[in-house]
Amino acid sequence: MIDKAKSKAIATKIKKWLTTVHELNTQSYPFAISITRLTSLKSLCQDEAAAKHFALSITARIQAQMQESARPEQYSPDEWQTILSLFTQAINLMAAQAETHNDESISAIRKLLKDIDALQGNQYRNIPWGTLHIVRSGELLKLTYSLQCFESNEVPYWAYKLAQEYVEDYMPTCGTGITPRSIPMLLNVAEFWCWHYFQQSLDEKFPEFFPLQK
Numbered sequence: 001m002i003d004k005a006k007s008k009a010i011a012t013k014i015k016k017w018l019t020t021v022h023e024l025n026t027q028s029y030p031f032a033i034s035i036t037r038l039t040s041l042k043s044l045c046q047d048e049a050a051a052k053h054f055a056l057s058i059t060a061r062i063q064a065q066m067q068e069s070a071r072p073e074q075y076s077p078d079e080w081q082t083i084l085s086l087f088t089q090a091i092n093l094m095a096a097q098a099e100t101h102n103d104e105s106i107s108a109i110r111k112l113l114k115d116i117d118a119l120q121g122n123q124y125r126n127i128p129w130g131t132l133h134i135v136r137s138g139e140l141l142k143l144t145y146s147l148q149c150f151e152s153n154e155v156p157y158w159a160y161k162l163a164q165e166y167v168e169d170y171m172p173t174c175g176t177g178i179t180p181r182s183i184p185m186l187l188n189v190a191e192f193w194c195w196h197y198f199q200q201s202l203d204e205k206f207p208e209f210f211p212l213q214k
Contacts (some may be wrong), residue, residue, distance in 0.1 A: 002197060010197050011205070014038040017190045018202070018209040024180050025212065032177030035168045038160070044193055045156035049098075055149040055159055056094045057192050058166055063087040063141055074136075083139060086116060088141055097150045109151050116147075118139050142166060163189055187212070 002010070020037050045051040066087065071080045071117045090112055097105045135141050145162035149155050167186050171179045178186060187202065194202050203210040 007197070009020055010044070010193070013044065014167065014190050014194055014202075015206060015209075016040060017186055018206060018212070019184050020178060021186060021212055022097055024178070024183055030174065031167075032175045032179045033170065035164055035177050037178055038163055038167060038189075041189070041193075042156060042160050043165050045159040048155040050196055051127065051159035052094070052098050052149050053196070054085065055146040055162055056091065056098055058162060059094065059143060059146040062139060062166070062171045062186055063091060066139060082119070084135065085122065086119075087143060090147055094150055105149065106151060109147050113144060113147050116144055138165070143206065169173070183212075 016037065020033055023033065044052070059082060063084070066084060071077065075083070090109075093105050093109050093112065096102075097109065120137060120140055140161060142165050145158050146175075148158040149162070152158055167178060167189060168176065168178045169179045169181050169182045169185075171181060191202050194200060194205050198205050
C-alpha cells in the first residue's frame with residue numbers, strides 16, 4: 001500500500017502522459033513532442049522488481065504486435081522466425097527470473113544477449129561525439145534492453161531505455177520524438193504503471209481524460 005503523497009505523485013506522472021496523448025490527438029503541437037516527457041518514468045523504475053515486470057510486459061506487447069504483423073521485407077522467412085523464437089525464449093526466461101532469481105537463468109539470459117548481438121552485426125559509424133552502433137533490428141534492440149533489466153545491476157537505466165525506444169517514433173511530417181504514431185505505445189506504458197500502483201485501468205482511474213483516440 002502506498003501513502004497518499006506517493007500516490008498523488010505517481011498519478012501526476014501518469015496524467016502528464018495522458019495530457020501528452022491529448023495534445024497529440026488535438027494537434028496542439030505541430031512537431032513531435034520531446035521524448036523527455038518520459039523522464040518521470042525513471043523514478044518509477046527505481047523499484048527494480050516493478051521495473052522488471054514492466055520490461056516483461058512491454059516485451060510481451062512487442063511480441064504480440066510482431067506476430068500480428070506481416071514479415072518485414074528486410075528479413076527472410078527463416079530470419080523472421082529466428083527473431084520470433086528469440087522473443088519467446090526471452091519472455092520465458094524473464095518470466096522465470098522475475099519470480100525466482102537463479103544463476104542458471106541468468107547464464108541463459110547472457111547467452112541470449114550474445115546470440116542477439118551476433119544477429120545485429122558489427123556495423124559501426126564514427127560520429128562527432130563518439131561511435132554509433134548501427135543495428136539491423138529495432139525489435140532486437142528493444143529485446144536487448146529488456147533482457148538487460150534482468151542481467152544488469154542498472155535495472156532502472158535499462159527499463160527507461162526500453163521505454164524510450166518503445167515509444168519514440170519518426171514521422172516525416174513532424175520529426176523524431178513522441179508522435180501521433182507513438183500514442184498506443186505511450187498508453188501501454190501508462191496502463192502498466194496505473195495497474196501496478198492503483199489496480200485500475202487508465203479510464204477507471206482517470207475518467208476525465210477518456211475517451212482518448214488511440
